[in-house]
Amino acid sequence: MGNNPLGTFLPLILLVVVFYFLLIRPQRKRQQEALQMQSSLAPGARVVTTTGLFATVVGFEDDDVLLEIAPGVQTKWLKGAIGRVVTPTEDATEELADDNPVADGPDTTDGDDSSTKQS
Structure with a gap:
């Protein structure tokens, strides 16, 4: 029975191509942009x-x-x-x-302000 060698290696070839376009190519582009920015x-x-x-x-x-x-x-x-x-x-x-001002310390109020309570 003749197995087609192309059919056997096609998934591996597709995986390498997808890996290149999703990972390697964008990373190289970012590196080139960074080098260009640093040189300018x-x-x-x-x-x-x-x-x-x-x-x-x-x-x-x-x-x-x-x-x-x-x-x-x-x-x-x-x-x-x-x-x-x-x-x-x-x-x-x-x-x-x-x-923006930074707080000088923790809030020391006890939260029980009697002036805001209503009878």
Whole structure:
């Protein structure tokens, strides 16, 4: 009985093709976009590192980038650690979040406010 070798390997070939289009190709595209973004960085750009640190690009040294994380405070990072460039709208959202007051401590009220009770 002649088994068709193409019929035997067709599911495996389809699996490899699906694997390529669902996993490998999108990952390569993301890597290329990240490399392009990192190579197009310029001083003054607001960025977010892969660890979530917001900073401003100050300068470059070989494969490193100098980031200003606070006025007068500069740190050296690898270009690969830059996760994304922050747009002005995202930057404004960050500043609004920083303006929210933080509670000084736990709420010390006992919840039994007699002035709000009605007789």
